Amino acid sequence: MERLDIAKGRDQESTAALLQNSALKPLFITSVTIDGDNKLSPLSDSIYKSVLEPVLSQPLQTLKQSTNNFTEIKRKLVYTGLFRDVRISLDKETSAARLEKLPEDAIKDYNLENPIPTAATILLSPIEFNKVSATSTTTDSVSAFGGRYSVINALGRAEVLTLQNELRFVPFKGAIDENTLETKLVVPLQQNPSVKAVVDASYAKVDLRGRTCVEPQNQTVQNHASVNLGVQKAWINNKFKCVPTFYSGLSVIARDFKDPTSVTGPDCPYIKNSLVSHLLFDNRKFFGLFPSSGVKLAINNEYVISQKLDKNSGSSDPSEGNFNKFALTLQGQRSFFKNRVVNSLDFACGGIIPTGQTPSRVHHIDKFYLGGMDSLKGFEKNAVGKYGGDFFYKLQLASSFKLPNTPADSPLRLQCFLNGGDVFAGKPSRFSYAASSGVSLLYKSSVANMDLTYALPITNRIQDATKPGFSFGVSLSLF
Secondary structure, rough: EEEEEEEOOOOHHHHHHHHHHHOOOOEEEEEEEEEOOOOOOOOOOHHHHHHHHHHHOOOOOEHHHHHHHHHHHHHHHHOOOEEEEEEEEEEEOOHHHHOOOOHHHHHHHHHHOEEEEEEEEEEEEEEEOOOOEEEEEEEOEEEEEEEEEEEEEEOOOOOOOEEEEEEEEOOOOOOOOEEEEEEEEEEEEEOOEEEEEEEEEEEEEEOOOOOOOOHHHHEEEEEEEEEEEEEEOOEEEEEOOOOOOEEEEEEEEEEOOOOOOOOOOOOEEEEEEHHHEEEEEEEEEEEEEEEEEEEEEEEEEEEEEEOOOOOOOOOOOOOOEEEEEEEEEEEEEEOOOOOOOOEEEEEEEEEEEOOOOOOOOOOOOOOOOOOEEEOOOOOOOOOOEEEEEOEEEEEEEEEEOOOOOOOOOOEEEEEEEEEEEEOOOOOOOOOEEEEEEHHHHHHOOEEEEEEEEEEOOOOOOOOEEOEEEEEEEEEEEOO
């Protein structure tokens, strides 16, 4: 055996022929060399020892065992999220001096031949992270400015600590409507980096005064805080060429608590404890930043264990009025004529189902809302239906086109769309929906995203606030 490369990619197809003919050939792993790790913040020795344990603890193994072990080592290094590529090669050593310490009875156990002294080399290609970023977003209904700072692998455990802040305000109003602070820590497990512990905490101060999408009694300045503890699992799916992720954890939320800077406000906050879970599957392919083919599926579920309402709620049992909230989002694309035309489907639905013996009381933030450029074009933001609802559905069919005299991967495209949906509190007495159609000029790049839309509502329901004509949104990312 002169040299064996564990090929780039996440399967063993390139080594199948070699394994078939030499699967039982004995190897002795004399050394493992790692090259290319981030010199400023490399992975710790304890992580490497844990990942390399299958070959460090038993260096004498067959070729098939070595290939399987190093393939699993590669997968674990990819799961850390620090490397865009991991390549592993096995080379025959010219000197067999390191075999002298190998017990003779160990060789006899193979009953074949003397093992081949083999040196393993792991070549890492680190991902280049932007530790500091800022984003500015402007639309005709809301503007936002946010910043993010990340501390990545500072302790050598592939951990990521993220701190971010976002300010939202109505253009030309001159006052901040929402201030959000969030910190998130993600730490892979040492034995299995595909499993990560997640700790997330956030605080938000929201000014809902004048927001017609919520009930008049809720149009106040409100404070919200949350803490989430959970575990995230990822796995490489070679068949669909993607990395699905699943998260499950506990969420504790406090809302409507008194502002420490205000002399007035609610005395008894809303407290909610929930079990949350998220599943994400995404195998889409892109040209530039436009998806051209594949499917993205996201399923979110929240089971409310208990919720403490205000003093006037009339509930003495904290288990009463609980609910289960779920939402599903499905996006699919298919391209034609070498990405000159891309047809897409975007479907979403969700519901809030009572789980107690009494009707559930749902906080206005937990309700579903539709309307706006990022939800249902042709309608005011969150203005489909009245005060949100317990159930919703949305469907958008769209076709995007390459503009004449532009490259195939141009960040500028024209899109025609038809979208519709509804939000309602319970079983509707008759089938009804809000719908619109129009055209959008889209620009997507790593620095800026732009959406210039002309929409025409094709339904006229009294409970919807339509927005015919032009809408504009732009987002700038500064690194």
